[in-house]
Amino acid sequence: MEIRNIRTFLRVAELQSFTKAAEQMGYSQAAVTVQIKQLEEELGTQLFDRIGKHIKLTEHGMQFMDHGMKVMKAAEDASTFVHKEETPAGKLRIGSIASLSMGVLPPVLLEFRTLCPQIETSIETSRLVTELLDMMRQNDVDFLYFLDRKIYSPDWIKVFERPETIIFVTYPSHPLADKEDVPIERLLEEPMILTTRGVSYCDDLEQLLAAQGLELHPFLEIGDTDVIIKLLQQKAGISFLPQYLVQEHLEAGNLAIITTDIPVIQMWSQLIYHKNKWVTPQMKIFIDLIKKYAGAEPH
Template identity: 60%
Template sequence: MELRTVRTFLRVAELQSFSRAAQQLGYSQAAVTVQIKQLEQELGTQLFERIGKRIKLTENGARFIPHAMELLKVAQKAQTFISDDSKPSGQLRIGTAESLSISVLPQILLEFHTLCPAVETSIHTGLISELFDMVRQNDVDVLFFLDKKTDFPEWVKVLERPEPIVFVASCGHPLAGEQNIPLEKILTQPLALTEKGVSYRYDLEQIVAARNLEMHPFLETGNTDIIVHMLLENAGISFLPQYAVQKHLDAGRLTILSVDSPQIQMWSQLVYHRNKWITPQMQQWIDLMLQRIGPASDCPGPQNML
Protein backbone atom coordinates (compact mmCIF):
# COMPACT_ATOMS: atom_id res chain seq x y z
CA MET A 1 0.00 0.00 0.00
CA GLU A 2 1.53 3.28 -1.13
CA LEU A 3 1.32 6.32 1.10
CA ARG A 4 0.39 8.54 -1.83
CA THR A 5 -2.77 6.47 -2.43
CA VAL A 6 -3.65 6.82 1.25
CA ARG A 7 -3.18 10.60 1.02
CA THR A 8 -5.32 10.68 -2.11
CA PHE A 9 -8.06 8.68 -0.39
CA LEU A 10 -8.16 11.11 2.54
CA ARG A 11 -8.33 14.12 0.26
CA VAL A 12 -11.15 12.61 -1.82
CA ALA A 13 -13.01 11.69 1.39
CA GLU A 14 -12.61 15.25 2.69
CA LEU A 15 -13.70 16.98 -0.51
CA GLN A 16 -16.16 14.32 -1.72
CA SER A 17 -14.90 14.98 -5.21
CA PHE A 18 -12.36 13.23 -7.43
CA SER A 19 -11.87 16.32 -9.60
CA ARG A 20 -11.31 18.73 -6.69
CA ALA A 21 -8.95 16.27 -5.00
CA ALA A 22 -7.00 15.92 -8.23
CA GLN A 23 -6.74 19.69 -8.58
CA GLN A 24 -5.47 20.17 -5.02
CA LEU A 25 -3.02 17.27 -5.20
CA GLY A 26 -1.67 18.21 -8.62
CA TYR A 27 -2.80 14.98 -10.29
CA SER A 28 -5.07 14.34 -13.23
CA GLN A 29 -8.54 13.10 -12.38
CA ALA A 30 -7.72 9.84 -14.12
CA ALA A 31 -4.68 9.35 -11.86
CA VAL A 32 -6.83 9.87 -8.76
CA THR A 33 -9.37 7.35 -10.04
CA VAL A 34 -6.62 4.80 -10.66
CA GLN A 35 -5.16 5.31 -7.17
CA ILE A 36 -8.54 4.84 -5.49
CA LYS A 37 -9.24 1.70 -7.51
CA GLN A 38 -5.81 0.35 -6.59
CA LEU A 39 -6.47 1.01 -2.91
CA GLU A 40 -9.89 -0.64 -3.10
CA GLN A 41 -8.31 -3.72 -4.69
CA GLU A 42 -5.65 -3.90 -1.98
CA LEU A 43 -8.24 -3.60 0.78
CA GLY A 44 -10.73 -5.88 -0.95
CA THR A 45 -13.63 -3.48 -0.46
CA GLN A 46 -15.34 -0.54 -2.12
CA LEU A 47 -14.46 2.77 -0.46
CA PHE A 48 -16.74 5.14 -2.39
CA GLU A 49 -20.17 4.94 -3.92
CA ARG A 50 -20.27 6.62 -7.31
CA ILE A 51 -23.78 7.71 -8.29
CA GLY A 52 -23.83 10.05 -11.26
CA LYS A 53 -21.42 12.91 -10.58
CA ARG A 54 -21.65 12.53 -6.80
CA ILE A 55 -19.53 10.30 -4.61
CA LYS A 56 -20.06 9.20 -1.04
CA LEU A 57 -18.01 7.14 1.39
CA THR A 58 -19.22 3.60 1.89
CA GLU A 59 -19.47 2.26 5.42
CA ASN A 60 -16.08 0.57 5.02
CA GLY A 61 -14.66 3.75 3.52
CA ALA A 62 -15.69 5.73 6.59
CA ARG A 63 -14.23 3.04 8.85
CA PHE A 64 -10.92 3.20 6.97
CA ILE A 65 -10.39 6.95 7.58
CA PRO A 66 -8.87 6.70 11.11
CA HIS A 67 -6.62 3.86 9.92
CA ALA A 68 -5.48 5.91 6.93
CA MET A 69 -4.65 8.87 9.16
CA GLU A 70 -2.75 6.59 11.53
CA LEU A 71 -0.72 5.19 8.62
CA LEU A 72 0.39 8.70 7.62
CA LYS A 73 1.12 9.56 11.23
CA VAL A 74 3.31 6.47 11.68
CA ALA A 75 5.10 7.20 8.40
CA GLN A 76 5.89 10.74 9.50
CA LYS A 77 7.04 9.45 12.86
CA ALA A 78 9.39 7.00 11.11
CA GLN A 79 10.84 9.83 9.04
CA THR A 80 11.63 11.96 12.08
CA PHE A 81 12.66 9.54 14.82
CA ILE A 82 16.31 9.41 13.75
CA SER A 83 16.67 13.19 13.58
CA ASP A 84 18.45 15.18 16.28
CA ASP A 85 15.59 16.76 18.24
CA SER A 86 17.93 19.42 19.60
CA LYS A 87 18.57 20.65 16.04
CA PRO A 88 15.22 20.53 14.23
CA SER A 89 15.22 20.57 10.44
CA GLY A 90 12.69 20.09 7.69
CA GLN A 91 9.55 22.12 7.08
CA LEU A 92 7.08 23.96 9.27
CA ARG A 93 3.84 25.10 7.63
CA ILE A 94 1.92 27.75 9.56
CA GLY A 95 -1.62 28.76 8.66
CA THR A 96 -2.70 32.17 9.92
CA ALA A 97 -4.74 35.31 9.33
CA GLU A 98 -2.96 38.07 7.45
CA SER A 99 -3.38 40.55 10.31
CA LEU A 100 -1.68 38.13 12.72
CA SER A 101 1.13 37.45 10.25
CA ILE A 102 1.79 41.19 9.97
CA SER A 103 1.32 42.36 13.56
CA VAL A 104 1.98 39.43 15.92
CA LEU A 105 4.20 36.83 14.27
CA PRO A 106 7.22 38.71 12.81
CA GLN A 107 9.20 38.92 16.06
CA ILE A 108 8.28 35.35 17.02
CA LEU A 109 9.31 34.11 13.57
CA LEU A 110 12.65 35.87 13.92
CA GLU A 111 13.24 34.22 17.28
CA PHE A 112 12.17 30.85 15.89
CA HIS A 113 14.67 31.16 13.04
CA THR A 114 17.41 31.89 15.55
CA LEU A 115 16.47 28.76 17.50
CA CYS A 116 15.90 26.55 14.43
CA PRO A 117 18.00 27.91 11.54
CA ALA A 118 17.72 24.66 9.55
CA VAL A 119 13.90 24.72 9.47
CA GLU A 120 12.16 25.98 6.32
CA THR A 121 9.09 27.90 7.48
CA SER A 122 6.20 28.80 5.20
CA ILE A 123 3.23 31.04 6.04
CA HIS A 124 -0.18 30.30 4.51
CA THR A 125 -2.91 32.96 4.87
CA GLY A 126 -6.59 32.93 4.01
CA LEU A 127 -10.11 33.56 5.22
CA ILE A 128 -11.20 31.60 8.27
CA SER A 129 -13.04 28.88 6.30
CA GLU A 130 -9.98 28.40 4.09
CA LEU A 131 -7.71 28.15 7.14
CA PHE A 132 -9.94 25.52 8.73
CA ASP A 133 -9.80 23.48 5.51
CA MET A 134 -6.00 23.70 5.57
CA VAL A 135 -5.97 21.96 8.95
CA ARG A 136 -8.44 19.28 7.89
CA GLN A 137 -6.56 18.56 4.68
CA ASN A 138 -3.10 18.55 6.31
CA ASP A 139 -1.98 21.51 4.23
CA VAL A 140 -0.57 23.20 7.36
CA ASP A 141 1.07 21.81 10.49
CA VAL A 142 -0.31 24.40 12.92
CA LEU A 143 -2.99 27.07 12.66
CA PHE A 144 -2.88 30.44 14.44
CA PHE A 145 -6.15 32.23 13.75
CA LEU A 146 -8.49 34.97 14.97
CA ASP A 147 -12.15 34.18 15.56
CA LYS A 148 -14.71 33.56 18.26
CA LYS A 149 -13.73 30.73 20.59
CA THR A 150 -13.73 27.77 18.22
CA ASP A 151 -13.32 24.07 18.92
CA PHE A 152 -13.63 20.98 16.76
CA PRO A 153 -13.34 17.39 18.06
CA GLU A 154 -10.40 16.70 15.74
CA TRP A 155 -8.39 19.68 17.03
CA VAL A 156 -5.94 20.12 19.86
CA LYS A 157 -5.93 23.73 21.07
CA VAL A 158 -2.79 24.84 22.87
CA LEU A 159 -3.44 28.53 23.42
CA GLU A 160 -6.03 31.25 23.12
CA ARG A 161 -5.86 34.94 23.99
CA PRO A 162 -8.66 37.55 24.02
CA GLU A 163 -8.27 40.24 21.36
CA PRO A 164 -10.41 43.40 21.59
CA ILE A 165 -11.66 44.85 18.31
CA VAL A 166 -11.70 48.65 18.28
CA PHE A 167 -12.71 51.66 16.23
CA VAL A 168 -9.50 53.50 15.49
CA ALA A 169 -8.46 56.71 13.75
CA SER A 170 -5.64 59.21 13.53
CA CYS A 171 -5.05 61.34 16.63
CA GLY A 172 -5.78 64.28 14.36
CA HIS A 173 -9.25 63.01 13.40
CA PRO A 174 -12.12 65.38 14.33
CA LEU A 175 -13.76 62.65 16.45
CA ALA A 176 -10.61 61.86 18.44
CA GLY A 177 -11.21 62.56 22.11
CA GLU A 178 -15.02 62.56 21.92
CA GLN A 179 -16.86 60.21 24.29
CA ASN A 180 -19.70 57.81 23.45
CA ILE A 181 -19.78 58.71 19.77
CA PRO A 182 -23.07 57.44 18.26
CA LEU A 183 -22.55 54.57 15.84
CA GLU A 184 -24.66 56.48 13.33
CA LYS A 185 -22.07 59.26 13.37
CA ILE A 186 -19.21 56.79 12.84
CA LEU A 187 -20.98 55.40 9.77
CA THR A 188 -21.10 58.86 8.16
CA GLN A 189 -17.29 58.96 8.20
CA PRO A 190 -15.03 57.46 5.50
CA LEU A 191 -14.51 53.83 6.52
CA ALA A 192 -11.58 51.58 5.58
CA LEU A 193 -12.49 48.01 6.51
CA THR A 194 -11.28 44.47 6.16
CA GLU A 195 -12.97 42.37 3.50
CA LYS A 196 -16.31 40.67 4.06
CA GLY A 197 -16.08 37.22 5.61
CA VAL A 198 -13.73 38.31 8.38
CA SER A 199 -15.27 37.33 11.72
CA TYR A 200 -15.21 40.70 13.46
CA ARG A 201 -16.40 42.51 10.32
CA TYR A 202 -19.37 40.13 10.27
CA ASP A 203 -20.21 40.92 13.92
CA LEU A 204 -20.06 44.64 13.19
CA GLU A 205 -22.38 44.16 10.22
CA GLN A 206 -24.88 42.41 12.50
CA ILE A 207 -24.85 45.32 14.97
CA VAL A 208 -25.32 47.82 12.13
CA ALA A 209 -28.18 45.79 10.63
CA ALA A 210 -29.90 45.44 14.03
CA ARG A 211 -30.09 49.24 14.22
CA ASN A 212 -31.45 49.48 10.66
CA LEU A 213 -28.30 51.29 9.55
CA GLU A 214 -26.08 50.83 6.52
CA MET A 215 -22.33 50.73 6.14
CA HIS A 216 -20.54 51.84 2.95
CA PRO A 217 -16.74 51.66 3.29
CA PHE A 218 -14.65 53.53 0.76
CA LEU A 219 -12.01 50.79 1.01
CA GLU A 220 -12.17 47.03 1.60
CA THR A 221 -8.99 44.98 1.76
CA GLY A 222 -7.59 41.93 3.49
CA ASN A 223 -4.29 43.73 4.04
CA THR A 224 -4.37 45.55 7.38
CA ASP A 225 -1.12 47.34 6.54
CA ILE A 226 -2.93 49.24 3.80
CA ILE A 227 -5.72 50.19 6.20
CA VAL A 228 -3.25 51.35 8.86
CA HIS A 229 -1.46 53.47 6.27
CA MET A 230 -4.78 55.14 5.43
CA LEU A 231 -5.42 55.83 9.11
CA LEU A 232 -1.97 57.34 9.59
CA GLU A 233 -2.75 59.70 6.72
CA ASN A 234 -5.99 60.67 8.51
CA ALA A 235 -8.02 59.25 5.64
CA GLY A 236 -10.83 57.79 7.74
CA ILE A 237 -11.83 55.35 10.49
CA SER A 238 -11.39 51.60 10.72
CA PHE A 239 -12.49 48.69 12.90
CA LEU A 240 -9.53 46.44 13.67
CA PRO A 241 -8.02 44.09 16.25
CA GLN A 242 -6.15 46.26 18.73
CA TYR A 243 -2.94 44.27 18.19
CA ALA A 244 -2.91 45.43 14.55
CA VAL A 245 -2.49 49.07 15.61
CA GLN A 246 -0.90 48.75 19.06
CA LYS A 247 2.50 50.15 18.14
CA HIS A 248 0.88 53.23 16.60
CA LEU A 249 -1.34 53.66 19.66
CA ASP A 250 1.74 53.49 21.89
CA ALA A 251 3.51 56.05 19.68
CA GLY A 252 0.57 58.46 19.84
CA ARG A 253 -0.09 58.35 16.10
CA LEU A 254 -3.47 56.60 16.30
CA THR A 255 -6.22 56.59 18.93
CA ILE A 256 -9.09 54.32 19.92
CA LEU A 257 -12.46 56.01 19.47
CA SER A 258 -15.09 55.84 22.20
CA VAL A 259 -18.16 54.56 20.35
CA ASP A 260 -21.63 53.86 21.71
CA SER A 261 -21.70 50.29 20.44
CA PRO A 262 -21.40 46.80 21.99
CA GLN A 263 -17.80 45.71 22.52
CA ILE A 264 -16.70 42.99 20.11
CA GLN A 265 -14.00 40.59 21.23
CA MET A 266 -12.32 37.82 19.29
CA TRP A 267 -9.69 35.27 20.33
CA SER A 268 -6.33 34.45 18.79
CA GLN A 269 -6.01 30.66 18.93
CA LEU A 270 -3.30 28.10 18.14
CA VAL A 271 -4.41 24.61 17.12
CA TYR A 272 -3.28 21.52 15.25
CA HIS A 273 -5.01 18.34 14.10
CA ARG A 274 -5.38 15.68 16.78
CA ASN A 275 -3.93 13.03 14.46
CA LYS A 276 -0.91 15.13 13.59
CA TRP A 277 2.51 13.76 14.51
CA ILE A 278 4.38 16.46 16.43
CA THR A 279 7.73 16.98 14.72
CA PRO A 280 10.62 18.59 16.63
CA GLN A 281 10.10 21.86 14.76
CA MET A 282 6.38 21.86 15.61
CA GLN A 283 7.21 21.26 19.25
CA GLN A 284 9.70 24.14 19.23
CA TRP A 285 7.18 26.48 17.58
CA ILE A 286 4.41 25.57 20.02
CA ASP A 287 6.73 26.04 23.00
CA LEU A 288 7.81 29.44 21.70
CA MET A 289 4.23 30.56 21.11
CA LEU A 290 3.28 29.49 24.62
CA GLN A 291 6.19 31.51 26.02
CA ARG A 292 5.39 34.64 24.04
CA ILE A 293 1.58 34.55 24.11
CA GLY A 294 0.69 32.11 26.89
CA PRO A 295 -1.79 29.22 27.16
CA ALA A 296 -5.44 29.55 28.00
CA SER A 297 -6.47 28.21 31.38
CA ASP A 298 -9.02 25.85 29.86
CA CYS A 299 -6.81 24.53 27.06
CA PRO A 300 -5.70 20.92 27.58
CA GLY A 301 -2.23 21.61 26.21
CA PRO A 302 -0.31 19.80 23.49
CA GLN A 303 -0.97 16.09 23.05
CA ASN A 304 1.40 13.33 21.95
CA MET A 305 4.41 15.62 22.20
CA LEU A 306 7.91 14.32 21.56
Protein backbone atom coordinates (compact mmCIF):
# COMPACT_ATOMS: atom_id res chain seq x y z
CA MET A 1 0.00 0.00 0.00
CA GLU A 2 1.66 3.21 -1.17
CA ILE A 3 1.80 6.31 1.03
CA ARG A 4 1.25 8.38 -2.11
CA ASN A 5 -2.13 6.75 -2.73
CA ILE A 6 -3.25 7.29 0.85
CA ARG A 7 -2.20 10.94 0.71
CA THR A 8 -4.17 11.36 -2.52
CA PHE A 9 -7.21 9.65 -0.97
CA LEU A 10 -7.16 12.08 1.98
CA ARG A 11 -6.92 15.10 -0.30
CA VAL A 12 -9.76 13.89 -2.57
CA ALA A 13 -11.88 13.23 0.53
CA GLU A 14 -11.16 16.73 1.80
CA LEU A 15 -11.96 18.51 -1.46
CA GLN A 16 -14.68 16.09 -2.63
CA SER A 17 -13.23 16.41 -6.09
CA PHE A 18 -10.73 14.43 -8.17
CA THR A 19 -10.11 17.50 -10.32
CA LYS A 20 -9.34 19.88 -7.44
CA ALA A 21 -7.15 17.28 -5.74
CA ALA A 22 -5.17 16.80 -8.95
CA GLU A 23 -4.67 20.55 -9.32
CA GLN A 24 -3.48 21.01 -5.74
CA MET A 25 -1.16 18.00 -5.79
CA GLY A 26 0.31 18.64 -9.23
CA TYR A 27 -1.06 15.42 -10.75
CA SER A 28 -3.19 14.81 -13.80
CA GLN A 29 -6.79 13.86 -13.07
CA ALA A 30 -6.11 10.48 -14.66
CA ALA A 31 -3.23 9.87 -12.22
CA VAL A 32 -5.48 10.66 -9.24
CA THR A 33 -8.13 8.29 -10.58
CA VAL A 34 -5.55 5.50 -11.00
CA GLN A 35 -4.20 6.02 -7.46
CA ILE A 36 -7.67 5.83 -5.91
CA LYS A 37 -8.48 2.75 -8.00
CA GLN A 38 -5.25 1.05 -6.85
CA LEU A 39 -6.10 1.80 -3.22
CA GLU A 40 -9.64 0.49 -3.61
CA GLU A 41 -8.33 -2.71 -5.21
CA GLU A 42 -5.86 -3.22 -2.37
CA LEU A 43 -8.55 -2.69 0.24
CA GLY A 44 -11.14 -4.70 -1.67
CA THR A 45 -13.82 -2.07 -1.28
CA GLN A 46 -15.15 1.12 -2.87
CA LEU A 47 -14.05 4.30 -1.10
CA PHE A 48 -16.09 6.85 -3.10
CA ASP A 49 -19.54 6.91 -4.62
CA ARG A 50 -19.30 8.56 -8.05
CA ILE A 51 -22.67 9.93 -9.14
CA GLY A 52 -22.48 12.19 -12.17
CA LYS A 53 -19.91 14.89 -11.47
CA HIS A 54 -20.22 14.51 -7.71
CA ILE A 55 -18.31 12.18 -5.40
CA LYS A 56 -18.93 11.26 -1.79
CA LEU A 57 -17.20 8.96 0.68
CA THR A 58 -18.80 5.56 1.09
CA GLU A 59 -19.24 4.13 4.58
CA HIS A 60 -15.98 2.18 4.15
CA GLY A 61 -14.35 5.36 2.85
CA MET A 62 -15.29 7.24 6.00
CA GLN A 63 -13.98 4.38 8.14
CA PHE A 64 -10.69 4.36 6.22
CA MET A 65 -10.16 8.09 6.90
CA ASP A 66 -8.98 7.38 10.44
CA HIS A 67 -6.68 4.57 9.29
CA GLY A 68 -5.27 6.82 6.57
CA MET A 69 -4.50 9.56 9.09
CA LYS A 70 -2.68 7.05 11.30
CA VAL A 71 -0.62 5.79 8.38
CA MET A 72 0.37 9.34 7.43
CA LYS A 73 1.33 10.06 11.04
CA ALA A 74 3.47 6.94 11.15
CA ALA A 75 5.14 7.94 7.89
CA GLU A 76 5.83 11.41 9.29
CA ASP A 77 7.30 9.91 12.46
CA ALA A 78 9.56 7.63 10.43
CA SER A 79 10.83 10.47 8.26
CA THR A 80 11.60 12.80 11.18
CA PHE A 81 12.87 10.63 14.03
CA VAL A 82 16.46 10.76 12.80
CA HIS A 83 16.46 14.56 12.67
CA LYS A 84 17.34 15.59 16.21
CA GLU A 85 18.88 18.99 15.53
CA GLU A 86 19.04 21.40 18.43
CA THR A 87 17.30 23.97 16.22
CA PRO A 88 13.99 22.58 14.88
CA ALA A 89 13.50 22.59 11.12
CA GLY A 90 10.49 22.01 8.91
CA LYS A 91 7.03 23.56 9.07
CA LEU A 92 4.39 24.66 11.55
CA ARG A 93 0.82 24.94 10.25
CA ILE A 94 -1.80 26.67 12.38
CA GLY A 95 -5.53 26.86 11.82
CA SER A 96 -7.15 29.74 13.68
CA ILE A 97 -10.13 32.03 14.04
CA ALA A 98 -9.20 35.33 12.40
CA SER A 99 -9.88 37.39 15.55
CA LEU A 100 -7.57 35.18 17.61
CA SER A 101 -4.84 35.58 15.00
CA MET A 102 -5.07 39.34 15.32
CA GLY A 103 -5.40 39.48 19.10
CA VAL A 104 -3.06 36.83 20.48
CA LEU A 105 -0.72 35.35 17.87
CA PRO A 106 1.53 38.30 16.85
CA PRO A 107 3.76 38.29 19.99
CA VAL A 108 3.77 34.49 20.00
CA LEU A 109 4.93 34.36 16.39
CA LEU A 110 7.64 36.96 16.96
CA GLU A 111 9.25 34.97 19.75
CA PHE A 112 8.67 31.70 17.89
CA ARG A 113 10.61 33.13 14.96
CA THR A 114 13.54 33.89 17.28
CA LEU A 115 13.50 30.41 18.82
CA CYS A 116 12.87 28.52 15.57
CA PRO A 117 14.40 30.55 12.70
CA GLN A 118 14.41 27.56 10.34
CA ILE A 119 10.70 26.82 10.69
CA GLU A 120 8.30 27.85 7.92
CA THR A 121 5.10 28.96 9.63
CA SER A 122 1.72 29.28 7.93
CA ILE A 123 -1.68 30.29 9.31
CA GLU A 124 -5.01 29.29 7.79
CA THR A 125 -7.92 31.35 9.13
CA SER A 126 -11.67 30.85 9.08
CA ARG A 127 -14.60 32.32 10.97
CA LEU A 128 -16.18 28.85 11.32
CA VAL A 129 -14.82 26.24 13.71
CA THR A 130 -16.33 23.46 11.59
CA GLU A 131 -14.10 24.45 8.67
CA LEU A 132 -11.05 24.45 10.95
CA LEU A 133 -11.91 21.00 12.30
CA ASP A 134 -12.07 19.69 8.73
CA MET A 135 -8.55 21.04 8.15
CA MET A 136 -7.29 19.18 11.19
CA ARG A 137 -8.96 15.91 10.19
CA GLN A 138 -7.27 16.10 6.79
CA ASN A 139 -3.88 16.84 8.40
CA ASP A 140 -3.75 20.22 6.64
CA VAL A 141 -2.84 21.94 9.92
CA ASP A 142 -0.83 20.87 12.98
CA PHE A 143 -2.87 22.88 15.49
CA LEU A 144 -6.25 24.49 15.80
CA TYR A 145 -6.50 27.65 17.90
CA PHE A 146 -10.15 28.69 18.03
CA LEU A 147 -12.83 30.49 20.04
CA ASP A 148 -16.05 28.67 20.87
CA ARG A 149 -17.99 27.04 23.64
CA LYS A 150 -16.09 24.39 25.62
CA ILE A 151 -16.02 21.43 23.26
CA TYR A 152 -14.29 18.07 23.45
CA SER A 153 -13.79 15.05 21.21
CA PRO A 154 -11.99 11.70 21.54
CA ASP A 155 -10.39 12.50 18.16
CA TRP A 156 -8.25 15.36 19.44
CA ILE A 157 -5.95 16.40 22.26
CA LYS A 158 -6.77 19.69 23.98
CA VAL A 159 -3.61 21.44 25.16
CA PHE A 160 -5.34 24.26 27.01
CA GLU A 161 -8.39 26.46 27.22
CA ARG A 162 -8.98 29.97 28.54
CA PRO A 163 -12.29 31.74 29.29
CA GLU A 164 -13.01 34.78 27.13
CA THR A 165 -15.70 37.32 28.02
CA ILE A 166 -17.73 38.82 25.17
CA ILE A 167 -18.78 42.44 25.73
CA PHE A 168 -20.78 45.27 24.21
CA VAL A 169 -18.38 48.03 23.31
CA THR A 170 -18.67 51.54 21.83
CA TYR A 171 -16.86 54.88 21.56
CA PRO A 172 -16.25 56.82 24.82
CA SER A 173 -18.64 59.72 24.09
CA HIS A 174 -21.62 57.45 23.33
CA PRO A 175 -24.58 58.16 25.70
CA LEU A 176 -24.50 54.54 26.92
CA ALA A 177 -20.71 54.31 27.35
CA ASP A 178 -19.69 52.91 30.77
CA LYS A 179 -23.34 52.51 31.75
CA GLU A 180 -24.39 49.45 33.76
CA ASP A 181 -27.51 47.29 33.56
CA VAL A 182 -28.69 48.98 30.37
CA PRO A 183 -31.96 47.32 29.24
CA ILE A 184 -31.17 45.21 26.21
CA GLU A 185 -34.21 46.66 24.43
CA ARG A 186 -32.60 50.10 24.75
CA LEU A 187 -29.29 48.85 23.44
CA LEU A 188 -30.93 47.30 20.38
CA GLU A 189 -32.22 50.74 19.39
CA GLU A 190 -28.61 51.76 18.63
CA PRO A 191 -26.82 51.07 15.31
CA MET A 192 -25.07 47.74 15.69
CA ILE A 193 -21.94 46.45 13.91
CA LEU A 194 -21.49 42.69 14.24
CA THR A 195 -19.20 39.99 12.99
CA THR A 196 -20.62 37.81 10.22
CA ARG A 197 -23.38 35.37 11.24
CA GLY A 198 -22.16 31.91 12.17
CA VAL A 199 -19.56 33.13 14.68
CA SER A 200 -20.18 31.31 17.98
CA TYR A 201 -20.62 34.27 20.31
CA CYS A 202 -22.99 36.08 17.92
CA ASP A 203 -25.05 32.90 17.61
CA ASP A 204 -25.29 32.70 21.41
CA LEU A 205 -26.39 36.33 21.59
CA GLU A 206 -29.09 35.75 18.99
CA GLN A 207 -30.39 32.72 20.91
CA LEU A 208 -30.40 34.65 24.17
CA LEU A 209 -32.37 37.48 22.59
CA ALA A 210 -34.75 35.11 20.82
CA ALA A 211 -35.67 33.60 24.20
CA GLN A 212 -36.91 37.09 25.14
CA GLY A 213 -38.72 37.61 21.86
CA LEU A 214 -36.07 40.02 20.56
CA GLU A 215 -34.09 40.12 17.32
CA LEU A 216 -30.77 41.53 16.15
CA HIS A 217 -30.86 43.88 13.15
CA PRO A 218 -27.29 45.12 12.65
CA PHE A 219 -26.71 47.84 10.08
CA LEU A 220 -23.40 46.15 9.19
CA GLU A 221 -22.02 42.61 9.37
CA ILE A 222 -18.34 42.09 8.57
CA GLY A 223 -15.83 39.33 9.30
CA ASP A 224 -12.89 41.70 9.89
CA THR A 225 -12.89 42.68 13.58
CA ASP A 226 -10.08 45.18 12.98
CA VAL A 227 -12.45 47.13 10.70
CA ILE A 228 -15.18 46.95 13.35
CA ILE A 229 -12.85 48.46 15.97
CA LYS A 230 -11.87 51.28 13.62
CA LEU A 231 -15.53 52.02 12.87
CA LEU A 232 -16.33 52.15 16.59
CA GLN A 233 -13.52 54.64 17.14
CA GLN A 234 -15.11 56.77 14.41
CA LYS A 235 -18.40 56.79 16.36
CA ALA A 236 -20.21 54.37 14.05
CA GLY A 237 -22.22 52.56 16.73
CA ILE A 238 -21.98 49.59 19.11
CA SER A 239 -20.50 46.12 18.68
CA PHE A 240 -20.31 42.80 20.51
CA LEU A 241 -16.74 41.49 20.66
CA PRO A 242 -14.34 39.35 22.73
CA GLN A 243 -12.83 41.59 25.40
CA TYR A 244 -9.25 40.51 24.62
CA LEU A 245 -9.63 42.11 21.17
CA VAL A 246 -10.41 45.56 22.55
CA GLN A 247 -8.64 45.51 25.94
CA GLU A 248 -5.80 47.69 24.69
CA HIS A 249 -8.28 50.29 23.41
CA LEU A 250 -10.30 50.17 26.63
CA GLU A 251 -7.18 50.83 28.69
CA ALA A 252 -6.19 53.70 26.37
CA GLY A 253 -9.66 55.25 26.66
CA ASN A 254 -10.39 54.85 22.95
CA LEU A 255 -13.36 52.55 23.56
CA ALA A 256 -15.81 51.93 26.41
CA ILE A 257 -17.86 49.01 27.71
CA ILE A 258 -21.64 48.88 28.03
CA THR A 259 -23.06 46.34 30.47
CA THR A 260 -26.64 45.17 30.00
CA ASP A 261 -29.33 43.36 31.95
CA ILE A 262 -28.79 40.08 30.07
CA PRO A 263 -26.42 37.32 31.26
CA VAL A 264 -22.76 37.64 30.33
CA ILE A 265 -21.78 35.43 27.38
CA GLN A 266 -18.51 33.56 27.78
CA MET A 267 -16.56 31.61 25.18
CA TRP A 268 -13.27 29.71 25.46
CA SER A 269 -10.10 30.05 23.41
CA GLN A 270 -8.81 26.51 22.87
CA LEU A 271 -5.70 24.90 21.38
CA ILE A 272 -6.02 21.35 20.06
CA TYR A 273 -4.31 18.86 17.75
CA HIS A 274 -5.37 15.51 16.29
CA LYS A 275 -4.87 12.50 18.56
CA ASN A 276 -2.83 10.75 15.85
CA LYS A 277 -0.57 13.72 15.26
CA TRP A 278 3.13 13.36 16.06
CA VAL A 279 4.05 16.34 18.24
CA THR A 280 7.13 17.87 16.62
CA PRO A 281 9.71 19.92 18.55
CA GLN A 282 8.35 23.11 17.00
CA MET A 283 4.83 22.20 18.12
CA LYS A 284 6.07 21.81 21.70
CA ILE A 285 7.74 25.22 21.56
CA PHE A 286 4.58 26.80 20.14
CA ILE A 287 2.48 25.26 22.93
CA ASP A 288 4.77 26.75 25.58
CA LEU A 289 4.62 30.18 23.95
CA ILE A 290 0.83 30.19 23.69
CA LYS A 291 0.61 29.34 27.38
CA LYS A 292 3.08 32.11 28.17
CA TYR A 293 1.31 34.85 26.22
CA ALA A 294 -2.31 33.77 26.50
CA GLY A 295 -2.22 32.87 30.17
CA ALA A 296 -4.11 29.70 29.32
CA GLU A 297 -5.43 27.10 31.70
CA PRO A 298 -3.31 23.97 31.04
CA HIS A 299 -4.71 20.45 30.64
